[in-house]
Amino acid sequence: MKKTMYEKIWDSHLVVDVEGQAPVIYVDRHLMHEVTSPQAFEGLKISGRKVRNPHSILATMDHCVPTKNRNLPIADLIARKQIETMAENCLENGLNLYDMKSPNNGVIHVVVPEHGFVHPGMVVVCGDSHTATHGAFGALAFGIGTSEVEHVMATQTLPQKKSKTMLVQVNGELSKYSTAKDIALAIIGKIGTAGGTGYVIEYAGDAIKALSMEGRMTLCNMAIEAGARAGLVAPDEKTYEYLNGKEFAPKGDNWELALAYWKSLPSDTGAEFDTVITLNAADIAPQVSWGTSPEQVIGVDANVPAPESFDNEGKRKACESALAYMGLTANMPITDIKIDYVFIGSCTNGRIEDFRSAAEVAKGTKVADGVTAIVVPGSYHVKEQAEKEGLDKIFIDAGWEWREPGCSMCLAMNGDELSKGQRCASTSNRNFEGRQGKGGRTHLVSPAMAAAAAAAGHFVDIRKL
Amino acid sequence: MQPYTKHESIAALMNRSNVDTDQIIPKQFLKKVERSGFGVHLFHDWRYNDDGVTPNPEFELNKPAFQGAKILVAGDNFGCGSSREHAPWAIADYGFNTIISTSYADIFYNNCFKNGILAIIVSQAQLDTLMAEIASNEGGKFIVDLENRQVTTPAGNGFTFEIDPFRQGNLLSGLDDIGLTLKHVDKIDQYEAQHKQNYPWLWA
Numbered sequence: 001m002k003k004t005m006y007e008k009i010w011d012s013h014l015v016v017d018v019e020g021q022a023p024v025i026y027v028d029r030h031l032m033h034e035v036t037s038p039q040a041f042e043g044l045k046i047s048g049r050k051v052r053n054p055h056s057i058l059a060t061m062d063h064c065v066p067t068k069n070r071n072l073p074i075a076d077l078i079a080r081k082q083i084e085t086m087a088e089n090c091l092e093n094g095l096n097l098y099d100m101k102s103p104n105n106g107v108i109h110v111v112v113p114e115h116g117f118v119h120p121g122m123v124v125v126c127g128d129s130h131t132a133t134h135g136a137f138g139a140l141a142f143g144i145g146t147s148e149v150e151h152v153m154a155t156q157t158l159p160q161k162k163s164k165t166m167l168v169q170v171n172g173e174l175s176k177y178s179t180a181k182d183i184a185l186a187i188i189g190k191i192g193t194a195g196g197t198g199y200v201i202e203y204a205g206d207a208i209k210a211l212s213m214e215g216r217m218t219l220c221n222m223a224i225e226a227g228a229r230a231g232l233v234a235p236d237e238k239t240y241e242y243l244n245g246k247e248f249a250p251k252g253d254n255w256e257l258a259l260a261y262w263k264s265l266p267s268d269t270g271a272e273f274d275t276v277i278t279l280n281a282a283d284i285a286p287q288v289s290w291g292t293s294p295e296q297v298i299g300v301d302a303n304v305p306a307p308e309s310f311d312n313e314g315k316r317k318a319c320e321s322a323l324a325y326m327g328l329t330a331n332m333p334i335t336d337i338k339i340d341y342v343f344i345g346s347c348t349n350g351r352i353e354d355f356r357s358a359a360e361v362a363k364g365t366k367v368a369d370g371v372t373a374i375v376v377p378g379s380y381h382v383k384e385q386a387e388k389e390g391l392d393k394i395f396i397d398a399g400w401e402w403r404e405p406g407c408s409m410c411l412a413m414n415g416d417e418l419s420k421g422q423r424c425a426s427t428s429n430r431n432f433e434g435r436q437g438k439g440g441r442t443h444l445v446s447p448a449m450a451a452a453a454a455a456a457g458h459f460v461d462i463r464k465l
Numbered sequence: 466m467q468p469y470t471k472h473e474s475i476a477a478l479m480n481r482s483n484v485d486t487d488q489i490i491p492k493q494f495l496k497k498v499e500r501s502g503f504g505v506h507l508f509h510d511w512r513y514n515d516d517g518v519t520p521n522p523e524f525e526l527n528k529p530a531f532q533g534a535k536i537l538v539a540g541d542n543f544g545c546g547s548s549r550e551h552a553p554w555a556i557a558d559y560g561f562n563t564i565i566s567t568s569y570a571d572i573f574y575n576n577c578f579k580n581g582i583l584a585i586i587v588s589q590a591q592l593d594t595l596m597a598e599i600a601s602n603e604g605g606k607f608i609v610d611l612e613n614r615q616v617t618t619p620a621g622n623g624f625t626f627e628i629d630p631f632r633q634g635n636l637l638s639g640l641d642d643i644g645l646t647l648k649h650v651d652k653i654d655q656y657e658a659q660h661k662q663n664y665p666w667l668w669a
Binding site: 015078155228254317420 | 630647667
């Protein structure tokens with residue numbers, strides 16, 4: 001039988017499949033951060049259970065960590081306790097932790113690939129919905145809840161319902177002004193935030209093959225924003241080249257063995273998917289979200305939609321309430337929207353390629369009056385590389401703040417946040433109400449679009465710069 | 466986990482779609498290292514005025530008729546966004562043990578069942594009927610019978626719902642998932658031994 005990549009990974013990880021019980025699958029890698037793990041460790045301790053395979057776990061601290069004055073103790077006492085608890089739990093259970101002081105520290109989904117901890121064909125979980133990122137390597141990677149974190153620690157397995165399969169085929173060539181972020185947003189705009197519910201998406205087509213590994217990570221990262229369990233891209237020469245030589249990548253004879261296995265993973269020609277969606281890359285303009293759900297997104301050359309332009313009542317109501325919250329008027333050009341804040345970073349767009357593309361636009365400009373613009377690298381390694389290339393100087397000369405790594409304003413848990421009514425051009429993944437601070441207004445864009453908005457003080461069509 | 470028993474409770478109405486986990490429990494409450502005490506923060510940004518303390522009278526769950534409700538009837542794609550289990554912890558701690566909607570985000574749906582919350586899926590037509598009934602009779606009580614997969618309403622808009630028998634059994638018995646999986650520990654051992662042979666580079 002011809003199989004999709006998802007089916008191959010699923011079949012090879014099935015541990016228990018008995019009548020009347022959810023199938024149980026094996027978990028190869030378990031990623032961790034400070035927010036969704038403490039209650040799992042507590043549960044484990046109460047029940048007297050142990051971590052089954054400590055080597056399968058890599059942990060970091062990212063959500064609550066400050067992005068400035070890292071040498072000082074964390075001012076927020078509850079956050080400090082969470083950070084300390086993480087350190088104690090990792091020490092007690094013998095887990096590999098890149099703590100706040102480690103040169104390897106950063107956002108979990110940026111750090112893990114840097115060290116080659118995830119390989120094609122693995123099952124990877126983390127108490128974080130953006131675990132989907134690692135699908136870029138052809139690994140089945142998905143977010144889980146804290147009870148499931150405990151379950152995986154105790155058993156190295158997880159009861160799972162098998163997903164349906166969706167092929168998202170992106171044909172043709174992307175314009176040089178559009179990025180993986182724009183593909184991700186355009187897909188969500190097309191299928192909606194519940195469009196992928198119950199599915200694992202495989203991204204394919206020339207435009208996907210042409211993406212760098214960083215771009216594929218950005219794309220898969222936002223599979224969850226389309227409601228999908230996970231996103232996948234077939235491994236290819238770019239994947240192998242990226243992994244080769246990394247700390248946790250296979251070495252010597254094992255490299256050859258692994259490579260042969262990885263090459264068997266892509267979906268068989270003619271394998272059937274439950275649903276197929278097709279997009280033409282050339283049609284994807286740089287995207288800007290205008291509402292409070294990632295599906296409320298449109299090309300930068302378009303106007304903010306009017307509620308009556310939707311034929312579905314729910315969407316009409318959602319549009320009305322989003323426009324009210326966002327303080328926008330129907331039919332106004334996207335490029336007329338003025339901003340107060342710019343954030344470049346996050347597990348979506350916090351990698352070296354993102355800062356290169358933003359710096360190219362920021363070079364020689366000045367942040368507009370009244371606008372605060374911050375750059376938050378995804379990890380210390382990204383920061384170091386960017387500094388080696390002089391990108392930090394470009395941003396600082398243009399009036400940006402160059403920060404320490406962390407999740408920062410993607411979810412505003414660490415004190416970096418918008419005040420009520422402030423409007424932000426953000427390279428993160430969610431524009432929900434209050435996500436970047438109560439009453440804050442978020443517009444999701446690519447790094448280059450964010451950099452252009454910082455200089456102009458409003459959104460601009462980077463194709464016309 | 467408490468076993469889920471048949472109950473008669475007020476059904477509260479939340480006629481909104483795409484209610485995300487950032488609304489259910491905003492991020493400033495995710496720093497705690499305990500599992501309890503999240504109920505007071507449920508829907509914080511909607512529920513309280515700008516002072517963060519006094520209740521916002523405009524917010525639907527603050528209506529006197531909905532106080533003490535155990536059933537939440539909400540629009541589609543409920544629980545989308547982050548994987549935070551703090552969302553179902555807050556919902557359960559507030560007092561809800563049942564949600565009725567047309568659809569849920571995947572991770573949220575799984576998390577509900579791990580915390581004794583029954584998430585019932587109905588058709589759009591059924592949801593519209595239930596919403597209309599609650600709107601015209603706020604404070605009316607529904608009966609939820611999980612064993613027979615049945616919901617009864619005062620106006621006679623009751624229905625039978627589908628649920629995975631495994632999830633149904635676990636909710637009814639209050640059984641711990643981990644214990645259930647560990648019954649198969651020999652299979653996990655066997656799988657792992659084979660796994661080491663097939664994929665030696667993962668164990669190097």
